[in-house]
Amino acid sequence: MSDVEAVRKRPNYAGVFWSLFILTILEIIAANTPFAKVLVVVTLVILALMKAGLVALYYMHLKFEKYVFYVIVFFPLLLAVILTVLVLADKAIA
Amino acid sequence: MSAFGYAYRLFPLTIAVLHPKGVLLVSVNRSASVEAPGTVDVHLLFGRTFRLDDRGQGLMETESTHIGSIGVDTRKLGMWVFLASEIMFFSGLIGSYIVLRFANLEVWPVPSTVLNIPLTAVNTFILICSSAALVLGLSSIQRGYKEGLQVGLLLTILLGTLFLSIQVKEYRELIHDGFTISSSIFGSCFFTLTGFHGAHVFAGVVWLIVVFALSFGPRFSRDQYCGVEMAGLYWHFVDLVWIILFTILYLI
Numbered sequence: 087m088s089d090v091e092a093v094r095k096r097p098n099y100a101g102v103f104w105s106l107f108i109l110t111i112l113e114i115i116a117a118n119t120p121f122a123k124v125l126v127v128v129t130l131v132i133l134a135l136m137k138a139g140l141v142a143l144y145y146m147h148l149k150f151e152k153y154v155f156y157v158i159v160f161f162p163l164l165l166a167v168i169l170t171v172l173v174l175a176d177k178a179i180a
Numbered sequence: 181m182s183a184f185g186y187a188y189r190l191f192p193l194t195i196a197v198l199h200p201k202g203v204l205l206v207s208v209n210r211s212a213s214v215e216a217p218g219t220v221d222v223h224l225l226f227g228r229t230f231r232l233d234d235r236g237q238g239l240m241e242t243e244s245t246h247i248g249s250i251g252v253d254t255r256k257l258g259m260w261v262f263l264a265s266e267i268m269f270f271s272g273l274i275g276s277y278i279v280l281r282f283a284n285l286e287v288w289p290v291p292s293t294v295l296n297i298p299l300t301a302v303n304t305f306i307l308i309c310s311s312a313a314l315v316l317g318l319s320s321i322q323r324g325y326k327e328g329l330q331v332g333l334l335l336t337i338l339l340g341t342l343f344l345s346i347q348v349k350e351y352r353e354l355i356h357d358g359f360t361i362s363s364s365i366f367g368s369c370f371f372t373l374t375g376f377h378g379a380h381v382f383a384g385v386v387w388l389i390v391v392f393a394l395s396f397g398p399r400f401s402r403d404q405y406c407g408v409e410m411a412g413l414y415w416h417f418v419d420l421v422w423i424i425l426f427t428i429l430y431l432i
Binding site: 096099100102103106107110113114116117126127130131133134137138141142145146151152154155158159161162163165166167169170173174 | 252256257260261263264265267268271272274275278279282292297301304305308309311312314315316319322412413416417419420423424426427428431432
């Protein structure tokens with residue numbers, strides 16, 4: 087790969103930065119809207135996951151890495167979600 | 181013959197030697213080279229490798245020995261495995277927070293009535309800016325601009341320090357208002373989560389200061405920037421964790 091191609095392949099860091107900035111403002115606006123609590127929480131979680139995804143994919147270059155890195159990241163997250171859901175099930179049943 | 185060659189010939193257990201360029205090289209391990217039979221790879225601290233022939237003569241400094249059998253840089257793989265353990269750590273804490281909150285819904289305060297949301301929103305923005313500064317620094321050294329790397333690192337260090345300063349100010353105000361780690365279950369969760377995150381930010385700042393100091397030597401160049409990349413991965417991970425914490429602790 088030539089140097090020019092290497093430079094072209096680099097992510098648009100400024101675009102990611104402004105996206106994170108705008109998403110943070112949207113989060114603060116969403117947190118102060120008078121809509122139903124469930125709707126606000128779901129919106130906030132989606133916005134936070136979008137921001138986290140942008141950081142992981144572009145700033146941490148996960149998008150340009152091999153599949154093994156996705157596996158390393160995915161399984162701890164999956165196990166953590168399973169753990170939380172199972173413990174929460176106790177509360178739901180009670 | 182290189183300084184390493186002399187040192188290893190005289191003292192096979194040498195662990196550190198001063199490179200002719202003035203850099204202290206510290207050996208952490210050595211093994212027979214797979215790529216070049218009859219030579220030994222001396223693995224140095226911070227991911228560099230020095231190859232010696234059977235007479236102890238230094239042949240070359242190489243990066244290629246870091247590519248493992250699955251075609252991935254083993255240093256980067258190691259860093260991601262470490263980050264996976266950190267993901268488990270913070271996921272455990274966040275999972276505990278969610279479970280405790282669901283179990284205490286009736287006594288859980290609305291975060292905005294206790295916490296200073298505007299101040300923390302500014303702090304979130306500061307951390308996002310620091311991540312942007314660091315990737316621009318990495319991008320600079322990938323194109324061979326060392327000054328760009330140094331400016332990026334310095335900005336990141338300053339913004340990280342500012343983040344910690346604001347967090348200390350926030351803690352002081354909260355404790356002054358009677359909101360402590362032992363005042364309620366929310367206080368316990370809040371200080372545990374933000375405290376561990378703050379400790380990670382502190383460690384990240386220290387790491388970046390080391391990388392910044394090293395950037396004045398010959399360590400980083402257009403072809404050798406692994407040290408910057410590793411510190412960057414850690415820093416962005418800390419930023420990512422804060423993005424989640426800001427949402428679940430302060431906004432929801």
